[in-house]
Amino acid sequence: MLPGVARWKPDAVDRLQAAAFALFAEQGFERTTVAEIAERAGLTSRTFFNHFADKREVLFGPVSETQQEIVTREIAACPAGLPPLDAVVYGLQAAGDTLFEPRRAAAARRQEIIDANPELQERELRKRAALTDAAAAALATRGTDPAAALLTARAGMLVQQTAMQRWTQSAENRPLRDFLADALLSLRTIAAQTTDQEDVTLP
Amino acid sequence: MLPGVARWKPDAVDRLQAAAFALFAEQGFERTTVAEIAERAGLTSRTFFNHFADKREVLFGPVSETQQEIVTREIAACPAGLPPLDAVVYGLQAAGDTLFEPRRAAAARRQEIIDANPELQERELRKRAALTDAAAAALATRGTDPAAALLTARAGMLVQQTAMQRWTQSAENRPLRDFLADALLSLRTIAAQTTDQEDVTLP
Numbered sequence: 001m002l003p004g005v006a007r008w009k010p011d012a013v014d015r016l017q018a019a020a021f022a023l024f025a026e027q028g029f030e031r032t033t034v035a036e037i038a039e040r041a042g043l044t045s046r047t048f049f050n051h052f053a054d055k056r057e058v059l060f061g062p063v064s065e066t067q068q069e070i071v072t073r074e075i076a077a078c079p080a081g082l083p084p085l086d087a088v089v090y091g092l093q094a095a096g097d098t099l100f101e102p103r104r105a106a107a108a109r110r111q112e113i114i115d116a117n118p119e120l121q122e123r124e125l126r127k128r129a130a131l132t133d134a135a136a137a138a139l140a141t142r143g144t145d146p147a148a149a150l151l152t153a154r155a156g157m158l159v160q161q162t163a164m165q166r167w168t169q170s171a172e173n174r175p176l177r178d179f180l181a182d183a184l185l186s187l188r189t190i191a192a193q194t195t196d197q198e199d200v201t202l203p
Numbered sequence: 204m205l206p207g208v209a210r211w212k213p214d215a216v217d218r219l220q221a222a223a224f225a226l227f228a229e230q231g232f233e234r235t236t237v238a239e240i241a242e243r244a245g246l247t248s249r250t251f252f253n254h255f256a257d258k259r260e261v262l263f264g265p266v267s268e269t270q271q272e273i274v275t276r277e278i279a280a281c282p283a284g285l286p287p288l289d290a291v292v293y294g295l296q297a298a299g300d301t302l303f304e305p306r307r308a309a310a311a312r313r314q315e316i317i318d319a320n321p322e323l324q325e326r327e328l329r330k331r332a333a334l335t336d337a338a339a340a341a342l343a344t345r346g347t348d349p350a351a352a353l354l355t356a357r358a359g360m361l362v363q364q365t366a367m368q369r370w371t372q373s374a375e376n377r378p379l380r381d382f383l384a385d386a387l388l389s390l391r392t393i394a395a396q397t398t399d400q401e402d403v404t405l406p
Contacts, residue, residue, distance in 0.1 A: 083396035122325035125332070129324075147369075151386070152393050154361045162354050183354070190355050191394035193286035 013051050015041040020058040021106055024113045029055075029120065059110055059120065060127055068134045070095040075138035084144045088135050088156030089184050092163075096176040100164070104176075108168035132157050159183045216254050218244040223261040224309055227316045232258075232323065262313055262323060263330055271337045273298040278341035287347045291338050291359030292387050295366075299379040303367070307379075311371035335360050362386045 019040035023032040034055055038048045052058050071091035078087040100107050114120045132153045139149035163179035170179070222243035226235040237258055241251045255261050277294035285293065303310050317323040335356045342352035366382035373382070 082398060083393075085393050085396065086398065118329070121332075122329055125328035126321070126325055129328070148389065148393065151361070151365050151389055154364070155358070155390065155393060158354070158357045158361060161357070166350075186351065186354055187358065188394045190286075190288050190351065190358060191391045193288065195285060195289065 012041075012043060012047055016043065016048055016051060017058055017106065020055065021109045021113065025109055029113055029117050056120070056123065059114065060123055067095045067099055068131050070098060071131065072134050072138040075135060076142060078142070080143075084139050084142075084149065084152040085155055085184070087139065087142065088153060089159055089180055091135065091138075092156060092160050093177040093180050096163075096180060100167075101176050104168065107164070111164070111168055128157055128161070155187065159187055162186070215244075215246060215250055219246065219251055219254060220261055220309065223258065224312045224316065228312055232316055232320050259323070259326065262317065263326055270298045270302055271334050273301060274334065275337050275341040278338060278345060281345070283346075287342050287345075287352065287355040288358055288387070290342065290345065291356055292362055292383055294338065294341075295359060295363050296380040296383050299366075299383060303370075304379050307371065310367070314367070314371055331360055331364070358390065362390055365389070 016037060020032070020037045023036055023040060032055060034048050035045050037055065037058070038045045041048075071088070071094070074091035074094040075087045078090055082090065114124050132150075135156055136146070136149040136153035139152055140146045144152065159180060160183075163176065163183040166183070167174075167176045167179040219240060223235070223240045226239055226243060235258060237251050238248050240258065240261070241248045244251075274291070274294035274297070277297040278290045281290040281293055317327050335353075338359055339349070339353040339356035342355055343349045347355065362383060363386075366379065366386040369386065370377075370379045370382040
């Protein structure tokens, strides 16, 4: 263990996450222990538990909390004239720039680990529900009718989910915020189709 | 036990569900046993296990499977010109007419039980994800581009979730299919708002 490095907390978190993701991919989530994660990261189990309650939290803990903080803060900071759905996507773009953009490979690996484990999938869905409620509350504070705020926040999560999948699976090198803008446009196009129009192919 | 009644399976299922919902509401999901559910329904535990794998399945089992069957069948049967999102809502309306409309009180009670138990909430979210995938597959078979089909199916689930909540909580006596139509209109309105427009209050 390198004490100087371990005291620099963000780096410890990143190293523990990288080690955990690598081990989950190599030998599966279930089989991986906290001791193995700490060892791979060159840290102690005690340091692990300073940052995460358990190995599941490596996938869900700090990042999700921070995402919620950024999204709600950015929704609150949006210009008053910006429509609610744009405000949510604006918040998601800001969170994406900070949290996901620098680590596309890790985001893709995280998704693969979650997709392979039903318990983790359910947890992922719960976390998304918490983010939805937080975004809806932020919209309501900004003046959106509460019922519309909840529906808008849910529509925003749909945009986020779609954009994250397309971004992590894409062969292109475009930033996540572009995929968020594209997914918003896709949703707008889908919603705007009425019985008088042809069935169109979306971007 | 009344053997003649027990052999009529749909009635046994309905009686077991009603008994289970009442017991879950009275004493909580965790504390209720299969033996108690069967006893309350005037049936045996063996009959219970003929219809449900465990007590959790009373909330999720047969109904969800049937919902998926109806939704996918109705999407496939839609006129070719109907836009994909309308096709999904059309399927959800058909399933709602059959499965939920005759039992609004039970649907409301079921939602309360699920909302009170994180494990059940996660299961509910998983079931919704399965229905989403089935609806997306039905749209793709109907000719919608697969990426657009998934986003459309997710938008449909958002409409369903919103409509079910509003319907079970409503003091009015309007049918679920009206709430589905309203929620679709709300989503259309939210998606159509652009930066040039005022922030409007939705229906």
